[in-house]
Amino acid sequence: xxxxxxxxxxxxxxxxxxxxxxxxxxxxxxxxxxxxxxxxxxxxxxxxxxxxxxxxxxxxxxxxxxxxxxxxxxxxxxxxxxxxxxxxxxxxxxxxxxxxxxxxxxxxxxxxxxxxxxxxxxxxxxxxxxxxxxxxxxxxxxxxxxxxxxxxxxxxxxxxxxxxxxxxxxxxxxxxxxxxxxxxx
Amino acid sequence: xxxxxxxxxxxxxxxxxxxxxxxxxxxxxxxxxxxxxxxxxxxxxxxxxxxxxxxxxxxxxxxxxxxxxxxxxxxxxxxxxxxxxxxxxxxxxxxxxxxxxxxxxxxxxxxxxxxxxxxxxxxxxxxxxxxxxxxxxxxxxxxxxxxxxxxxxxxxxxxxxxxxxxxxxxxxxxxxxxxxxxxxx
Numbered sequence: 001x002x003x004x005x006x007x008x009x010x011x012x013x014x015x016x017x018x019x020x021x022x023x024x025x026x027x028x029x030x031x032x033x034x035x036x037x038x039x040x041x042x043x044x045x046x047x048x049x050x051x052x053x054x055x056x057x058x059x060x061x062x063x064x065x066x067x068x069x070x071x072x073x074x075x076x077x078x079x080x081x082x083x084x085x086x087x088x089x090x091x092x093x094x095x096x097x098x099x100x101x102x103x104x105x106x107x108x109x110x111x112x113x114x115x116x117x118x119x120x121x122x123x124x125x126x127x128x129x130x131x132x133x134x135x136x137x138x139x140x141x142x143x144x145x146x147x148x149x150x151x152x153x154x155x156x157x158x159x160x161x162x163x164x165x166x167x168x169x170x171x172x173x174x175x176x177x178x179x180x181x182x183x184x185x
Numbered sequence: 186x187x188x189x190x191x192x193x194x195x196x197x198x199x200x201x202x203x204x205x206x207x208x209x210x211x212x213x214x215x216x217x218x219x220x221x222x223x224x225x226x227x228x229x230x231x232x233x234x235x236x237x238x239x240x241x242x243x244x245x246x247x248x249x250x251x252x253x254x255x256x257x258x259x260x261x262x263x264x265x266x267x268x269x270x271x272x273x274x275x276x277x278x279x280x281x282x283x284x285x286x287x288x289x290x291x292x293x294x295x296x297x298x299x300x301x302x303x304x305x306x307x308x309x310x311x312x313x314x315x316x317x318x319x320x321x322x323x324x325x326x327x328x329x330x331x332x333x334x335x336x337x338x339x340x341x342x343x344x345x346x347x348x349x350x351x352x353x354x355x356x357x358x359x360x361x362x363x364x365x366x367x368x369x370x
Binding site: 013016017019022040043044045046053055083089133137141155161162168169170171172174175177180 | 206365
């Protein structure tokens with residue numbers, strides 16, 4: 001599998017990768033256990049602090065790992081990882097070690113104990129900052145505390161889930177920068 | 186501009202269009218005024234009720250229209266509407282009538298007073314169901330009460346914002362349905 005040479009990336013700029021709406025892999029750690037889940041229901045909520053909201057229910061084995069550790073990593077898989085993305089979403093961490101099963105590499109993060117998935121394009125280390133919406137909405141509020149992104153390619157080819165087993169694959173990027181007011185960029 | 190022959194669409198299935206993360210146009214109505222804003226920070230939060238969460242700040246002229254009326258319509262523009270999407274995001278409803286300025290057609294909705302944008306691929310009529318997260322997170326909780334979607338094309342070509350004036354244009358859709366457990370589709 002392809003790997004990337006990643007650098008520290010400004011956390012307030014991660015909307016570049018999350019706002020287009022890719023499916024992501026969420027890695028977590030609690031006690032001696034790592035897990036990974038596939039997640040499609042997330043949104044950017046603020047630039048600084050770099051806030052993300054995401055929907056994860058207690059039906060996911062990762063739910064308790066993230067709730068108890070108050071940490072996770074959001075990893076951006078590229079389209080070539082589609083079999084891993086689907087596989088990870090169709091088995092449970094209660095039964096398998098997903099890093100082992102899918103031959104993915106757990107790399108140590110800097111600010112959280114949850115591991116980075118080395119084979120993913122980018123990794124965003126997150127702290128859970130608010131669990132008060134879990135009961136009503138299964139909604140975690142996260143803050144990205146460190147981001148790892150490669151210098152190249154600037155934009156990854158990502159998977160965007162439509163439900164029913166269908167993914168949209170991201171297409172080309174086009175700039176309309178000259179049509180924006182500077183304060184709106 | 187292209188228009189679509191739309192039909193009633195099951196509200197619990199709108200994730201097909203929103204989960205991939207397109208930029209959307211939000212139309213609103215309050216007293217004798219209609220407005221439109223461009224929005225990129227939103228997520229599906231539940232199938233049934235068909236729940237959406239979205240980030241809209243009071244810096245947007247639409248904020249008060251949506252807050253007071255407790256309604257809006259989420260419209261999905263296709264990539265050919267990129268100039269309208271950028272233009273709408275770079276002027277204010279406090280100064281211009283955006284329907285008039287961008288030659289868009291306000292069609293009556295069925296269950297809300299906010300208008301549908303006829304030229305958009307799909308229209309989701311929404312009620313605001315929870316405003317308790319506005320103060321802390323500028324986050325509206327919406328319920329889709331009626332959805333209008335054309336029979337064809339099945340998947341629209343959409344715009345996905347990366348910030349900095351750059352849009353990703355959605356690419357092809359591929360099915361991995363056979364690799365899913367039925368309960369996970």
